[in-house]
Amino acid sequence: MAKKSTMAFLLAAALLAQAEVQAQKKATPAKKTTTTATSKAKPGQTQLVEKVTRKGSELMIPYEKYVLPNGLTVVVHEDHSDPIVHVDVTYHVGSAREEIGKSGFAHFFEHMMFQGSDNVADEEHFKIVSESGGTLNGTTNRDRTNYFETVPRNQLETALWLEADRMGFLLDAVTQKKFEVQRETVKNERGQSVDNQPYGQARETIYRTLYPYGHPYSWDVIGYIEDLNRVDVNDLKNFFLRWYGPNNATLTVGGDVTPEQVVKLAEKYFGSIPRGPEVKNMKLPAPVLTQDRYVSYEDNIRFPLIQMVFPTVPNYHPDEVPLDVLAEIIGGGKTSILYQNLTKAQKAVQANAGHPCSELAGEFTLTALPLPGHTLADMEKELRNALVEFEKRGVTDDDLERFKASYEAGIINSLSSVSGKTSTLASYQTFTGNPNFLTKQLQAHRAVTKDDVMRVYRKYIQGKKAVILSVVPKGKPEMVAAKDNYTIDKAGYKAPADQYAGLKYNKAKDTFDRSKRPAPGANPTINVPPFWKQNLANGIKVIGTKNDEIPTVTLFFSLQGGHKLEAHDPSKAGIASLMASMLNEDSEKFTAEEISTKLEKLGSSISFGSGSESMTVSVQSQIKNLDATLALLEERMFHPRFSQEDFDRLKKQRLEAIKNQSTQPTVIANNVYNKVLYGEGHIQAIPVVGTIQTVESITLDDVKKFYKTYFSPSVTNLVIVGDVEQNQIMPKLAFLNNWSPKQVTMPAEAKLAAIDKTKLFIVDKEKAAQSEIRIGYMAMPYDATGEYYKAGLMNYVLGGAFNSRINLNLREDKGYTYGAGSYFSGTESAGPYTAYAGVRSNVSDSAVVEFMKEIKRFREEGITDEELAFMKSAIGQSDARRYETSFQKASFLNNMLRYNLEPDYVAKQNEILQNITKEEINALAKKHLQVEKMSIMLVGDKATIKPGLEKLGYEVVELDPDGAPIVAKVETPAAPVEADSKTKSKNNRKAKKVNGRVFN
Known part of the structure; x- marks a missing residue:
């Protein structure tokens, strides 16, 4: 569930981006909505709980809400503006339901939900949705886990069949091998987003310092490596049985559907799944700090960072919105106190404030990254001075007017897509039981006053104690704002009662053949937007x-x-x-x-x-x-x-x-x-x-x-x-x-670097947890209906699709990476072909071997009939999602002007797609997958990766971080190392997500 931006440790042009942020979907002005409630249904029947409709032109999300006899809540939003459907299944379980010593398990389980179920083969979930022209993902936060697909409207039944199968029929398909592979994938994700990311451990350090030992928020969602190593497959099965029942889930469907259609299918596919154990909401008191808690750690960074965090209130608490206003005034934009006093005054690279809230607690956060010449101790004084300045300044009418107008505009924009509206309904239903809670949120935002803001400042911030985190460059502990004065106190912790004893797996009994995949309806007619x-x-x-x-x-x-x-x-x-x-x-x-x-x-x-x-x-x-x-x-x-x-x-x-x-x-x-x-x-x-x-x-x-x-x-x-x-x-x-025109002369195209043979380049990043790999060459410029477009079709199953050969090999079969792929990216003048991944440092050489093996094998053996059919189906049906939002339409139209495209170019692309042959694809692979003339580049810990890389048979060149050669060393074994037959990857698997987004 989302919320205001948390402190996203950005440096200038987003160089210091942090991982998962919680962002709450908020509401728009609504006048009066029409709500119709029904009388109670008979036992064993689906109940219509309410129907909420739009009155006039008000900004709200109409829906109907139902509850199945097994407790599954179904929310349906009907929207026929585009021929697409968004399906969301949200389970009210996140990392807050984990146990001490088993952190990261909710997120780990999210990965396992994509590994097949009784009637969906290993890795088939992504393949089925992709070839249906859809996109999908799953995400986990502290309080919920959600799984979602956006598909053409004719694939609605397929999407519901897939989600129901893993809700009711998962465990017999879980194997130890799948468990181990996904555990490695999660470790790679942690390496990429935490251990190899500047300031990546800041959040988990704050959490374990702010919250008491054993508190559900005292660890981060990603968890600790040692905890991931500790769990076994039986823990996974118990987690599923305890939390993944229909009575702890909300199915939300939005788009080109009718409620009757959705309810009928929900009853068919979800109705027979037995209820799970009862799940009660948690409610915990806010942490109490009796002194400022100073804590620090060293990181591979240039700029030190200080973060001051005060405990506040959970989502939807009456004081949440006034605290949001306070955060905006103190550090939310160019008019804020911190921006004026620190960023604009050139004392800090960045200084800001935020108020992220979750289901159980909130955190009022001040952050600063000082420029050279200013210390973290200086920054702490500045942060405290900003609070004093606010006391004197107070709240102005402008402050409230800006906050309320920006809030309303943000909500309007968030409702521009079916997925945005559907996820908003799902979030409100999960956490409040009321999909229409946006009207109350609107009232809270419109009603906030100056006195409210001053009151919450005095109650939660003024004179209160905070956690104060210092992140300093490695080897410079003296740079901390103040000496650490806090250690975790485990005294008084009482382990919760065992919630996993005696759980049994009771499968649904159906009156139809669930193993039969639903047949899609006719493909929707897609029209390019008139312009x-x-x-x-x-x-x-x-x-x-x-x-x-x-x-x-x-x-x-x-x-x-x-x-x-x-x-x-x-x-x-x-x-x-x-x-x-x-x-x-x-x-x-x-x-x-x-x-x-x-x-x-x-x-x-x-x-x-x-x-x-x-x-x-x-x-x-x-x-x-x-x-x-x-x-x-x-x-x-x-x-x-x-x-x-x-x-x-x-x-x-x-x-x-x-x-x-x-x-x-x-x-x-x-x-x-x-x-x-x-x-x-x-x-x-x-x-x-x-x-x-x-x-x-x-x-x-x-x-x-x-x-x-x-x-x-x-x-x-x-x-x-x-x-x-x-x-x-x-x-x-x-x-x-x-606007007076000038004669703008474009520079002559410079000659591109020539590659006479494949070489391997190494850039040293000492003690890096992962190696960044880039492999490629300069291919060709953009052409909407020529060889560039066709080469993109060719690459789809090699490195572009969810279940591409490259990603399945490096991620799913080997567990080397969190995500890998390849692509052509052309402009008017040039266009490289690039294969990429971030891999564990100790498998850098093996990963290069697998990359080159897959590219070479595809060039030599070509595409299979099954892959060709998959590519045509996946790309052909994806047009339904192509023009939904204003941004998508603008991007489409901008390309038309930029490349001087004819109005019918989309039709020509579709004709090329449907008529392209296996022989054409294979010819393109032989021409454009030039494995003998590619640059292979790795950024990683040279001491760890160089010995293995030198054995691969390529010329090895060391470069500095600016790309200048340091040492050129030639190694000339007989031939580059090939993977043996045992490492051949499977071609029927899926890729997942990278950095919280669908990976493609």
Whole structure:
């Protein structure tokens, strides 16, 4: 269940992103909803509990709620706007139901739920959903585990059959081998998201310090390695029997369905599954701190971090919303106290506040990462001074107006997709028993007052004790804010009663053949969104489409060039993104803080960015506030202040962010891989943010000149998606006609690096828990209906699908990684082929062998008939999900302008897909899987990985973190090592998720 962002330890351009955040789906303004309740059904019958319908144009989610005799709650939202269905099964069990010594088990079990059941073969769940044109995943947090699919409407019955089979028929399909493989996968996930991630252990350190020993929140969801090693397959089976009964679950279905249809299928597939043991809600008192608890640890980081955490209240507590407001005022944006006093004052890389809440407790959190010259002790004083400043400052009308408007806008946007609406209903039902709880949430947000905010500050923060965490660079314990003064006290802990004794597995008895997979209905007819085009006299190309599902408008400007333009003067690399950062600051009329305030009151956003091929301007607004938002857009686009003060601050932050990249294995891998691919002297071999040398050379005058020269309508495309017609929006954009065009000359395409033979490159990341692997070569530029598109079809079963050969081998068969794959990524001028993974350090050489084996085997043996049919079915039916949201529509239209595509290009792609033959696929594999001319690059602990890599038969070149050669060493055995026949992977398995998202 989601909630406000927790402190996401970001550094500049999201370099320090943390793992799982809990984000609560919140509600929109609702007037009165119509609720119809029925009389009680007879015993043994499904009961209609309520029907909630929309009245007028209010923003809410209509639904019907039922309860089956076995206790399963079914919530149905009917929405025929797109031919898709989202199915969510949420079990009210997360890591809070675990026991001491068995942490991480709820999440581990989530992995096991994808390993097959009585009527669904090993790894078939992902394969079936994928070939149905759908996408799926599962996630675990402290309080719940959910499993979900988004599929074309004709696959509804298949999705329900799959979910029911693992709810009622899992355990006989569980084997010791599956258990061991998934345990390794979870360990790899921990390595990737915690142990190999800067600040990755911060959250679990906070938790075990804040909460009493044995408290359900005193460990993190991912768990500890030693606990994962301790559990066995019987623990898994008992966990399933205790918590995975229908009476502890909610089935929520939203989309192109009817309630009658869903209830009938739910009764068929779920109705016979027996109830599980009773599950009672937990309620625990908030932790009581009698003193500030100082705790610290050392990490492989550049910037130390301090975090101050006060215990607060659970979700939906009356004081939750006022505490949210308090967090926004103290550290939520550019107008906040921490931003002004620390970030803008150039004392900290980042400083912010947040108030994440869960079912049992909440945490008011202040975070700061000091810039060099400032200590963690300094930062602690600054954080405490910010609280004192708030006491004097108080709460303003502006504070409340901004908070409430931003909240409403966020909810409107969250309801733009069927999956968003369905997951909102599921969350509210699971934690409150009321899918329509959003109306109460709205009331709570609208009713919050200044006095409420001051009251909760005095009650939970003022003069109260906190956990104060210091994360310091390795070997520098003296940098902590204060000496550790807390050790975990196990005295007084009383183990809970055994909840797992005497559990029995009672299978459902059916009157139909459950082993027979449901036949899908006819594929839905998919229509490309109708669109309009208009060219302005100054060169802007406009394309738009109406989307009236929510009352918003999205504008997306794309200016050709970006980082690519820096090829005119590579000594200034990074200037495009620095200019974009400056455009997010002061304008001639307003400060950045004033603009931020105005936008928040409107519930709007305007942001500038720059990437490798283009500069962008993104605008989001509610229809009712569009005119005011466009006035601010005009001010920001055409009247930037470009102040020296802003420039000096942003340049300093940029330089520190670049220096920090040395602590980021993934960033190092991507940067060095690009340098190897493109070659010395190519602009794309230099990071988009620039280097220390190039950024140091940039002056404010350089930025102004770059803006005047390249920020031009002559290279601008504009995409408009929203609840507005062409003749309504274009007059409002008349100010764009005043934008004077300039002649923008694109740099000549530089020569790409040549690869004469496959080489292996190593970048040392001392004591890294994992190795980042990149394998590839420069393939071909983008072509929507040519060989590039066809090569993507070819690669789908090799490295692009959920159950691709590469992922099944490295993840499912070997347990080397949390996720692996391959892809072609083309632009107008170039496009690499890349295979990638993060693997355990001690299997780095073996992982390279398996990568090369799979690529070579696919090139030599080609695709199977079964794989070809799977690819055609999966990609062909996925069109149903292609144009649902405003973002998806905008992306589609932007590609049409960027690549000058014909309106019927999608139809041509579908024709290619359906007609492509096995022989064509195999010919493409032989041509484009050039195993003899690929660069193999690893970022990892050289001492651990180099000896094994040197035995593989490739030339080995050591590089520094900037991609410059250190030592070139040639090893020339007879041939690269091949895997033996015992390591051959299976081809009928699934991939899962990476970093909380579906992996593909």
